[in-house]
Amino acid sequence: MGFKKIDLDELKSKISLNFLGIPIRESGKLTQKSQREKKIETSYTGSMSEVLILNEEFMEFHYQNNGIRQEVTGNGNISIFNNSVKDRIWDANLQFSGSQFDNQEKNNNINLGIFEPSSNKVLKYEIVNSDDLPDLIKINENIDNLSKEIQIIKETHEISENEESKYNIKQYLLLLGKENKIKFLIDIVNVSNFILENIKFKKTFIDNFYDLEFNCSKSKDFRVKKNSIECNLNELNPGEKAEITILANIFPKKKENINTGKIELTFNLPSKVISGVKVNHFSAYSHAMHAIEKSEKNDTPNHWECSLIFENHSDFNLKLNSIMIYDKTKSEKILDLDLKSSNTKINPRGKYNTEYFEFIDEREPTFSRKVEYSVEYRTESNSMITARFDDTVFKAVNMVIKKTLPQKEIKSFEETTLDSKIVINNQSTVPIKGVRIVEKVPEDFLPPSNISDVTLFKSSGKITFEDIKLKVIPDDDDPSHEHTIELLINLENNSSKAIIEVEDFLELKYPLKAISPDHNKDYDFPLKVYAYYPKYENTNAEEEYYVIMDDLSLDKSSLNISHKRRKVMVGKQIFPGRSSDEFAIYIIAKNGSNIKLTDVNITDTFPNSFKLISSNLEHKISVTKKNGEQNISFTIDTLLPYQEKEIMYYLKTLDGKDVKHSELESYFIG
């Protein structure tokens, strides 16, 4: 009814039906307590057993996404296996060297005690000088967004690869709300002096990517899993390179960063441990019998012919190291055999006899003897390496441009100043470093000629910005031909400060002068905005940019030119009244144009011998100083296009006498 006291390490990490829950990874402290659960292949054939010493190292190299090594951690296990199914070994002693045993004594000699049949013991060690270990593999991942809308501009010199990795972290962009075709070009180079075997490549991918295509110079064995792509590269010789190309499409819908995908490589370094730990010697005893055969000579009594017999009673190969035989008082050395260099092997159930030596004794002689032997052993080593490469993110880019003119309409052939307003809204997850604005100003218009005419606003209010440049092509004041305005904002200096932060906007205002716009022409002001995003983060040497262009369609920026001309007619007619002292005056105002007329003022005069009886429209009467005639004025508020309006007023003589019609044909103003 066996119970076993267990320690914390076993409770947390040992795989057994007795423990519930997920095992927690063991730490790398050196300990002799461990046992290896997984059995290894043994060369046991039923008649011969072996002791196998397996030195395995597990290393993890962690690299940043720019290839700089961040950390190396690892540990090693020296596992000693007694593969015999029946024979124990004991007094097992292991000598090893290497600088990895930080908590071991200097002689690195460990007594491992007894091994039961089919058992093992594991020595764990930590890799302590991991920073000094060389890189074994190098990965260079180049990611390109193949969308035509993204251009790359190199302002000055190209940045070399070394400079790139020294202080630059590449930025990667995705166009928001559009399909992006991404090309991942991954070079894997064996930079070690060893053959790397069983290389497994894995790149994690979010499931937003689709239409994946793969190509590898070393393998066609790609497996696509839910969130990763895996590929077996088999092996890489020293200096050899494997190139993996992955093409994938993605359509970002949300304004969020998307990971480019971590890369993980696992591989084996066969027959090698990179830390330099070495097993120097192992010795252990197993079942053997030794005796001294003593035969008294037939012809010479008291003369004994003696020989030491060594019998291997185990299934191991045993190696005899030394035999020393003294007389029983230990005063005389009779036999001293040093067999270490002669490689004296005794097979399972085999026997070894020394040469006979003669000993004279009246009684049966007894001896003092010491036999040193050990089981033979085999050593193997292996390293299992994991190299992890961090990923970075694709940043989503999107800008919204808006252009407005306060005057939607201007009059033909009249000089008008338009206040052009352009708003660029940054809806990306990355700031816009600088912008280039190109607007075509058509003939009959003139662009601003001075940079002081351009004003800039952000969410914080009006800003004064020195790094702004205005180019007008051609640089003249001739409105008979087209001009191009080019505004460069924050593109000249090397400041890392962005012109439009995330969620912010930039508003530009500048005047456009309409000189003699012709209503028969269609004027368009095509606008292109180029947003500049640095290709590298955290650097002052921003010579390379991703440039994304957006333009405004014609409808958004076109201007209406109105051509409006007036045509008015005002007529007067006099009618006699019921009696001869009465008259009716009829005035008609006709708007014969297509424009609305307002405040149409009509004035008539009549002699002072008449008095006004009534009118159908509000009027004003005044007396002229000159000849005492009376003025009557009417105001028509509005006359719509092609509208007529009638005015009637009645006059009567003051004295009741008849008047001539001609007296009323006075001067008429209207």
Add this chain to the structure above:
Amino acid sequence: MKLQFYETMEDKSKEYLTYLIDQIQPKFTESELKIFLEEFTNKPNKKSKSSKPLDDYVKIGDDIAKFADLSKLTIEQLKIFFQIFISRENNENMAVRWRFYQYIKYMLNLNKKSVKININSDQDRFLDFIIETTNKEIILVYCYNILELNDFNKIISKLNDFAKEQNLIPDRVIIAVNKSFRNIPIDVPIKVINKEILPELWIEWIEENHPFNKEDLLIVNNSEFKVAGFNFTSTDDLLNYVFKQSNGGQISIYKQLDFFTEISEDDPEVDLIWKGIMLK
């Protein structure tokens, strides 16, 4: 694996079951059998509420030489024995505690002077054994089928009260379990009054691929003694028992395959499973 489950056994005759139960080692004494049967088959030995907690503990196993007569056990009682000690399919707390009791009879380095067993049959019974050693050490033993963190915390919280009430400060606290969750903080000392004790977790350890089966007869040296394989769950377990029972020296252990489930041949084959020296 013919002794794996009671229900799958072909022969459930009283004679055969009695024969198997008679092979359980170490053997039950009369007093042990009495307590065992009371616990499992007879009316529970309930104490009145007013009785002191220590009244629940009675000495067990003092009658070393008086081996129990198992021939009068009923089929039902034999079945309980079988399921606890042979097939070990019963893993209730009570089964674990009786198997642990069997184990402490040959546990190495435990110089036990007396063992007291808790005979209170309440469901929330607290503490299974109080062991006193010849070195005057007090060991408290708790037995569980599956040890969860809640159980562990319950032990800790009640332990202090128990120690104060009984004026009994333990030197060791053993929790013997069939299975345990991994989150038991056995590296954190328990404070009992003013004494800090590191709790010990003992697992009912079944060695994978151990060199004998339940059905095998294990023969020590040249028939110095024989014992049934189902008594042991690992090689270490067997060796501890042999160490206790033998005179030491050169020891060879052989197994006779399927001795308890197959008809013996005239000249059965035996295989050596362990050879070594035990110094006593």
